[in-house]
Amino acid sequence: MIGCTTWLHPYVFYLGAQPACKPANLVCVGRILCQMVPCGAEEVDEAIKSAHAAYLQWRKMAGMERARVICVLFIKGQHIQLPGGSFAYTRREPLGVCVGIGAWNYPFQIASWKSAPALACGNAMVFKPSPMTPVTAVILAEIYKEAGVPDGLFCVVQGGADTGTLLCQHPKVAKVSFTGSVPTGKKVMEMSAKGVKQVTLELGGKSPLLIFKDCELENAVKGALMANFLTQGEVCCNGTRVYVQREIMPQFLEKVVKRTKAIPVGDPLLDGTRMGALISKPHLEKVLGFVSQAKKEGAKVLCGGEPIVPSDPNLKGGYFMAPCVLDNCRDDMTCVKEEIFGPVMSVLPFDTEEEVIGRANNTTFGLASGVFTRDISRAHRVAENLEAGTCFINNYNISPVEVPFGGYKMSGFGRENGQVTIEYYSQLKTVVVEMGDVDSLF
Numbered sequence: 001m002i003g004c005t006t007w008l009h010p011y012v013f014y015l016g017a018q019p020a021c022k023p024a025n026l027v028c029v030g031r032i033l034c035q036m037v038p039c040g041a042e043e044v045d046e047a048i049k050s051a052h053a054a055y056l057q058w059r060k061m062a063g064m065e066r067a068r069v070i071c072v073l074f075i076k077g078q079h080i081q082l083p084g085g086s087f088a089y090t091r092r093e094p095l096g097v098c099v100g101i102g103a104w105n106y107p108f109q110i111a112s113w114k115s116a117p118a119l120a121c122g123n124a125m126v127f128k129p130s131p132m133t134p135v136t137a138v139i140l141a142e143i144y145k146e147a148g149v150p151d152g153l154f155c156v157v158q159g160g161a162d163t164g165t166l167l168c169q170h171p172k173v174a175k176v177s178f179t180g181s182v183p184t185g186k187k188v189m190e191m192s193a194k195g196v197k198q199v200t201l202e203l204g205g206k207s208p209l210l211i212f213k214d215c216e217l218e219n220a221v222k223g224a225l226m227a228n229f230l231t232q233g234e235v236c237c238n239g240t241r242v243y244v245q246r247e248i249m250p251q252f253l254e255k256v257v258k259r260t261k262a263i264p265v266g267d268p269l270l271d272g273t274r275m276g277a278l279i280s281k282p283h284l285e286k287v288l289g290f291v292s293q294a295k296k297e298g299a300k301v302l303c304g305g306e307p308i309v310p311s312d313p314n315l316k317g318g319y320f321m322a323p324c325v326l327d328n329c330r331d332d333m334t335c336v337k338e339e340i341f342g343p344v345m346s347v348l349p350f351d352t353e354e355e356v357i358g359r360a361n362n363t364t365f366g367l368a369s370g371v372f373t374r375d376i377s378r379a380h381r382v383a384e385n386l387e388a389g390t391c392f393i394n395n396y397n398i399s400p401v402e403v404p405f406g407g408y409k410m411s412g413f414g415r416e417n418g419q420v421t422i423e424y425y426s427q428l429k430t431v432v433v434e435m436g437d438v439d440s441l442f
């Protein structure tokens with residue numbers, strides 16, 4: 001299998017174990033979508049070697065040539081004039097074989113956000129999806145192959161922590177781009193440090209959303225729902241700490257609860273559905289555990305927070321829950337401090353701008369943030385003062401690929417998307433050119 005675009009060990013992957021079933025259904029109702037055996041040291045080594053062989057050809061191609069198969073961003077160096085007509089220039093060169101390790105919540109998007117800029121900059125990539133979502137990275141490999149990406153340049157290896165460890169420790173790997181939780185991110189950074197490999201870390205969050213009394217309330221309510229319930233709340237940058245200025249709290253809660261109760265939960269392949277099942281039974285139990293803990297600590301459940309069985313008998317056994325709004329929250333509660341990664345919104349009152357900024361920043365995370373206000377000066381002042389990699393003004397969870405995305409503090413470093421990504425998938429070579437004689441001291 002060396003040299004193929006998709007790294008599929010014959011014993012690794014059984015796609016379509018139940019071909020009559022729709023994938024989303026299979027995930028929803030807990031039936032088997034596919035089975036796989038994790039890649040071990042031998043397969044990981046073969047995948048990296050095949051990626052390296054492809055890289056040696058790919059790196060020599062001009063951007064225009066690579067653009068025939070992948071839409072290449074403008075990659076350019078600088079010209080620097082020196083005394084006496086001499087000059088220097090810089091070249092942006094690829095790093096080599098990059099590793100991508102993905103989380104389960106946005107499996108196709110994560111694989112694309114990492115591999116597309118990596119390949120565009122002239123690198124190869126070996127990608128390991130989460131064992132919870134092994135399929136879509138393979139589909140991406142097939143798309144690349146169809147587009148003309150050379151064999152071996154984008155390889156998919158399957159597996160969990162052990163396979164991820166082998167990838168991070170492999171001496172031929174130049175960079176690891178990781179998306180996942182903070183504890184795993186720390187391990188990835190530690191392993192990469194031993195080999196002095198570059199790292200990008202896209203980690204978890206507990207982002208604040210600030211709603212001022214001068215906001216357009218309907219938009220703020222819609223924004224709060226987008227910030228909490230998109231993709232069942234399994235979104236790293238969700239604004240799950242919703243700070244609402246005290247004067248508008250009653251109206252806000254009434255509207256937010258009414259809309260939350262009306263969210264259609266069920267089969268995500270149906271047009272009318274707005275929320276599907278959570279990723280797994282243990283994850284559902286973990287999210288429900290956060291709701292129980294919140295109640296014990298004094299929060300009031302205004303709606304949701306319990307498992308639900310949709311009326312469609314095909315969905316029985318799926319990991320569905322009713323989206324939840326928690327009132328009476330305080331900053332010291334577990335539901336306000338920890339990432340829940342499910343459809344649970346914690347609402348907290350505030351009085352002044354200064355106070356709420358201090359509270360919003362009082363966290364080790366710093367992935368995203370949001371503010372709803374009609375006051376343009378306040379909006380930009382708040383955006384400047386919030387310690388987060390993104391601040392959404394009068395909306396939430398907008399992530400087009402043209403716009404850089406990434407964290408502050410323990411939410412990670414490095415950026416994905418936008419022109420700046422080039423800096424994270426290339427290295428700068430300086431070439432100094434002497435136009436006169438050598439002025440030697442010796």
Ligand SMILES: NC(=O)c1ccc[n+]([C@@H]2O[C@H](COP(=O)([O-])OP(=O)(O)OC[C@H]3O[C@@H](n4cnc5c(N)ncnc54)[C@H](O)[C@@H]3O)[C@@H](O)[C@H]2O)c1
Pocket residue numbers: 101102103104105106128129130131159160161162163164165168179180181182183184185187188201202203204205235236237339341367407411412
């Ligand atoms: N910032 C972002 O862009 C972003 C995007 C999506 C998800 N996330 C975060 O991801 C988390 C949820 O995803 P998860 O549960 O899959 O995270 P996770 O950390 O458990 O796993 C992420 C990936 O790391 C692999 N892995 C586990 N142990 C490893 C090890 N020791 N060495 C190398 N690889 C290892 C896993 O197999 C998986 O592929 C949440 O915290 C969420 O906020 C962040």
Ligand SMILES: NCCCC=O
Pocket residue numbers: 105106234235236237397398399
């Ligand atoms: N909006 C992109 C979020 C990816 C993280 O979960």
